[in-house]
Amino acid sequence: MIKRFIARNAPGYIFLSPWLLGFFLLALGPILASLYLSFTKYDMVSDPRWVGFANYEYMFTRDRRFWKALEVTFTYVALAVPARLIMALSVAMLLDKGLRTIGLYRAIFYLPSLLGASIAIAILWRQLFEQNGVVNQVLAVFGIEGLAWITNPDTSLYTLVILAMWQFGSPMLIFLAGLRGIPRDLYEAAEIDGTPKWRQFTRITLPLLAPVIFFNLVLQTIESFKTFSSAFIISNGTGAPADSLLFFTVYLFNEAFKFFRMGYASALAWVLLLIIGAFTAIAFLTSKYWVHYENERD
Amino acid sequence: MLTSCALQRDRRERNGRILKHVFLIGVSVVMLYPLFWLLASSFKPENEIFGSLTLWPSSFQVENYTKGWTALPMSFTTFYINSAIVTVLSVIGNLISCSFAAYAFSRLQFTGRSFFFALMMMTLMIPYHVVLIPQYVQFLKLGWVDTYLPLVVPRFLASEAFFIFLMVQFFRQLPRELDEAAMIDGCSPFKIYWAIILPLSLPAMGTAAIFSLIWTWEDFLAPLIYLNDIKNYTVPLALRLFLDQEGQSAYGQMFAMSVLSLVPVVIFFVLFQKLIVRGIATSGMK
Numbered sequence: 001m002i003k004r005f006i007a008r009n010a011p012g013y014i015f016l017s018p019w020l021l022g023f024f025l026l027a028l029g030p031i032l033a034s035l036y037l038s039f040t041k042y043d044m045v046s047d048p049r050w051v052g053f054a055n056y057e058y059m060f061t062r063d064r065r066f067w068k069a070l071e072v073t074f075t076y077v078a079l080a081v082p083a084r085l086i087m088a089l090s091v092a093m094l095l096d097k098g099l100r101t102i103g104l105y106r107a108i109f110y111l112p113s114l115l116g117a118s119i120a121i122a123i124l125w126r127q128l129f130e131q132n133g134v135v136n137q138v139l140a141v142f143g144i145e146g147l148a149w150i151t152n153p154d155t156s157l158y159t160l161v162i163l164a165m166w167q168f169g170s171p172m173l174i175f176l177a178g179l180r181g182i183p184r185d186l187y188e189a190a191e192i193d194g195t196p197k198w199r200q201f202t203r204i205t206l207p208l209l210a211p212v213i214f215f216n217l218v219l220q221t222i223e224s225f226k227t228f229s230s231a232f233i234i235s236n237g238t239g240a241p242a243d244s245l246l247f248f249t250v251y252l253f254n255e256a257f258k259f260f261r262m263g264y265a266s267a268l269a270w271v272l273l274l275i276i277g278a279f280t281a282i283a284f285l286t287s288k289y290w291v292h293y294e295n296e297r298d
Numbered sequence: 299m300l301t302s303c304a305l306q307r308d309r310r311e312r313n314g315r316i317l318k319h320v321f322l323i324g325v326s327v328v329m330l331y332p333l334f335w336l337l338a339s340s341f342k343p344e345n346e347i348f349g350s351l352t353l354w355p356s357s358f359q360v361e362n363y364t365k366g367w368t369a370l371p372m373s374f375t376t377f378y379i380n381s382a383i384v385t386v387l388s389v390i391g392n393l394i395s396c397s398f399a400a401y402a403f404s405r406l407q408f409t410g411r412s413f414f415f416a417l418m419m420m421t422l423m424i425p426y427h428v429v430l431i432p433q434y435v436q437f438l439k440l441g442w443v444d445t446y447l448p449l450v451v452p453r454f455l456a457s458e459a460f461f462i463f464l465m466v467q468f469f470r471q472l473p474r475e476l477d478e479a480a481m482i483d484g485c486s487p488f489k490i491y492w493a494i495i496l497p498l499s500l501p502a503m504g505t506a507a508i509f510s511l512i513w514t515w516e517d518f519l520a521p522l523i524y525l526n527d528i529k530n531y532t533v534p535l536a537l538r539l540f541l542d543q544e545g546q547s548a549y550g551q552m553f554a555m556s557v558l559s560l561v562p563v564v565i566f567f568v569l570f571q572k573l574i575v576r577g578i579a580t581s582g583m584k
Binding site: 005008009011012013015016017018019020021022023025026027029030031033034037044091094095105106107108109110111112114115117118119120121123124125127128130132133134137138141166170173174176177222225226228229232233236249252253256257262265266269270272273276277280 | 339348408424426428430433488541553579
């Protein structure tokens with residue numbers, strides 16, 4: 001009996017063992033450890049000292065930078081995700097219909113997504129938006145006086161939103177694949193009935209694409225909450241100017257690895273985990289009201 | 299009457315197509331301009347980089363590359379070797395461990411399979427920042443800080459669940475009869491994995507390898523935390539050193555080294571575009 005049980009399960013668990021080990025040592029263990037650390041004061045020199053809810057209390061009631069970091073991150077997510085998805089969907093729809101040579105466009109539009117995470121691009125972006133950088137040069141052609149986009153706290157975040165928009169390639173590819181799946185005869189029938197284009201969009205494209213939009217929305221929201229390298233490089237590692245680029249991840253990094261407040265940083269990490277978890281949960285719980293999958297209907 | 303209608307429609311469609319091309323070319327120019335600007339600036343003399351929209355340099359400063367290569371306390375040869383070591387080991391680790399897990403999830407029967415699969419999917423959303431601090435403490439205690447072990451060992455433990463997901467999607471499409479036939483012939487599960495599943499899954503493995511390569515090559519956060527000594531730096535960390543030296547007017551050199559750091563990515567993109575595009579489209583669907 002037991003022998004047979006082992007024989008039946010052994011191959012599965014043997015192949016799964018690297019992942020299982022990784023899951024316990026690199027995911028579950030550290031998550032629980034950081035939950036524990038979030039209730040301690042820990043500077044890595046002396047042992048962690050239990051402080052109860054003090055970290056969370058300080059965070060929510062007295063830490064201005066925590067609220068600033070939340071504000072920056074939420075503003076970024078609220079702007080960058082829709083901007084990127086709208087761009088991705090519009091371009092995907094243009095590429096989907098009636099063009100034979102989409103390969104080259106697809107490649108050009110995707111390339112920035114692949115390069116975008118690199119430090120080289122973050123460095124480039126800083127220079128593009130400098131006082132005497134390319135963006136202001138272009139504006140000058142149109143007679144508009146430029147700004148110091150990066151060093152002005154009112155505009156610095158927008159440079160990162162534009163960087164996010166520039167990288168619309170991977171949701172675009174996913175939209176393209178989704179658009180391919182919509183049967184052509186639906187549009188042809190609508191065309192014969194004289195349905196206007198925008199109505200075809202709201203009545204055919206959007207509903208049938210809902211699962212793909214949902215997928216992209218969840219993926220991009222999670223990704224955007226995790227934004228780090230570009231914000232870190234463009235803000236010189238500090239969230240400057242005036243904390244306007246103090247992304248949650250940048251704040252966490254500084255608390256942990258610059259000031260060695262590991263306990264407090266762990267509490268920040270758990271708040272980030274809960275925020276992302278909550279967003280994912282909301283997306284999935286509400287999805288049944290606006291996402292209908294093709295195979296549910298037959 | 300009919301034919302003139304058709305002609306009119308044809309003409310309208312052609313005009314629409316031309317309009318679309320004009321628009322798409324416009325977008326392409328905007329998308330590519332920053333990259334060309336970077337490339338152009340890397341060849342320009344220092345005083346020409348800013349304040350002009352012209353891309354063509356008045357004279358090509360190849361020194362930006364030769365001087366930039368050795369501008370930091372260590373030469374870029376070291377940084378490229380370091381990046382190459384980390385990248386190659388990470389790709390190998392990802393391919394082995396993730397294909398193992400994906401094979402178990404998609405082709406083998408065992409108790410708790412769907413439970414673990416759900417756990418695996420949940421790890422996809424966990425931000426690296428959440429596990430970072432305990433991992434750092436642990437690796438520090440092991441004496442692994444300032445070595446490549448914290449960057450590479452997790453890859454051999456299938457720490458990037460995205461690749462498991464991608465491979466599961468692919469493995470599931472392969473006909474079950476293959477495994478069953480092989481099983482009847484007395485093949486062990488490992489033999490089936492090695493001789494049947496892997497050879498049939500080269501596109502999926504290729505996609506995973508390319509993404510893994512590019513992401514490791516560009517990775518910044520983990521090296522930033524774990525590598526302290528400049529002789530261990532990877533290319534992205536080295537590029538950041540240029541920023542610290544800003545004001546010493548070495549923009550040309552910084553851009554030159556930035557361009558070089560992107561070259562491998564662009565080459566892989568051009569060579570394997572089809573795999574990359576298909577990989578994104580299929581992992582996103584289903």
